[in-house]
Amino acid sequence: MKALIAMSGGVDSSVSAYRMLEEGYDCVGCTMRLYENDMIGEDLMGTCCSMKDTEDARAVTKKLGMDYHIFHYEQLFCQEVIEPFVRAYETGETPNPCIECNRCFKFMHLYDKMKKLGCDCIVTGHYARIEYDDGKKRWLLKKGLDDKKDQSYVLYTMTQYQLEHTRFPIGEMTKDEVRRIAEENGFVNAHKQDSQDICFVPDGDYAAFMERYRKKTYPRGAFLDMEGKVIGEHKGYIRYTIGQRKGLGISAEHPLYVVSISPEDNTVTLGQNEDLFSRELDADRINLISVEDIEEPLRIKAKIRYRQTEQPATVVRTGEDRLHITFDEPQRAITKGQAVVMYQGDTVLGGGVII
Numbered sequence: 001m002k003a004l005i006a007m008s009g010g011v012d013s014s015v016s017a018y019r020m021l022e023e024g025y026d027c028v029g030c031t032m033r034l035y036e037n038d039m040i041g042e043d044l045m046g047t048c049c050s051m052k053d054t055e056d057a058r059a060v061t062k063k064l065g066m067d068y069h070i071f072h073y074e075q076l077f078c079q080e081v082i083e084p085f086v087r088a089y090e091t092g093e094t095p096n097p098c099i100e101c102n103r104c105f106k107f108m109h110l111y112d113k114m115k116k117l118g119c120d121c122i123v124t125g126h127y128a129r130i131e132y133d134d135g136k137k138r139w140l141l142k143k144g145l146d147d148k149k150d151q152s153y154v155l156y157t158m159t160q161y162q163l164e165h166t167r168f169p170i171g172e173m174t175k176d177e178v179r180r181i182a183e184e185n186g187f188v189n190a191h192k193q194d195s196q197d198i199c200f201v202p203d204g205d206y207a208a209f210m211e212r213y214r215k216k217t218y219p220r221g222a223f224l225d226m227e228g229k230v231i232g233e234h235k236g237y238i239r240y241t242i243g244q245r246k247g248l249g250i251s252a253e254h255p256l257y258v259v260s261i262s263p264e265d266n267t268v269t270l271g272q273n274e275d276l277f278s279r280e281l282d283a284d285r286i287n288l289i290s291v292e293d294i295e296e297p298l299r300i301k302a303k304i305r306y307r308q309t310e311q312p313a314t315v316v317r318t319g320e321d322r323l324h325i326t327f328d329e330p331q332r333a334i335t336k337g338q339a340v341v342m343y344q345g346d347t348v349l350g351g352g353v354i355i
Contacts (some may be wrong), residue, residue: 011125014060014169018182222266294315
């Protein structure tokens, strides 16, 4: 059996390669080059996909005696991840580019390389588990056993074919266990810090990145209160996300938060914390994993952001590509563009994009 290991340069994918070799697989390592410095206008050191990451990945594969490839996807990454990221903010959404990167690259384009290299599976360093359910005749995506590191939320777009041909060798391990294996084997990245969430915005200033990318500035506009009264001036609506409190520059008797964003008239509405809570959402671009369909109201748990604990809810399928979810308790800052992921126990039912 032959495995293609997606090597990020981090400790997780390095130990994943080591474990696959232990299982007797013929392993080939690869790193995806997704952008260059001049594409994002920043020094890439300290982010995933940097030159240092490539060097670390190459060093580990050499130590393990594996072949190693670099695949160039710079143009595709710009088209399929960066452009949708920018467009989402421009339409008042808050995107999740890590989910799109997983969907398009690790679990789509890399599968083409897997086939061309004669490999049987893709291997990544995600903290999640894959199992086959004989009763349902379906592949299941499950949480990683380490709750603090579980990454099932960002993997909800995986298809049955992808799950069948993917391995997550560290899904049942803790981060401490992973680092111990890396240290025992003398990997250069044994104590390397985890990379940032948005790799192509290394300084976290996504608005400045967008202005460089678009070669334009986004105009100032009005802050409105909940009654539609102008109460101040914002610095460009793309700079704000639902639930934001810091950086508003508005003096008030009580704390103010971003409640809604309107690109159409370039306004940002502010309200109090209680104005951020709601029980319902709609989602599209849905992907179901543990079930083929949702034919009647179904009790689930769901979360609307990566670090949230799942909350009890009921889901109803309202269209071919539409779900309606009602939470038992109001949820804070349900945000367009973010993913809602549904669980039954530790199994991912599926998910979609909040609209």
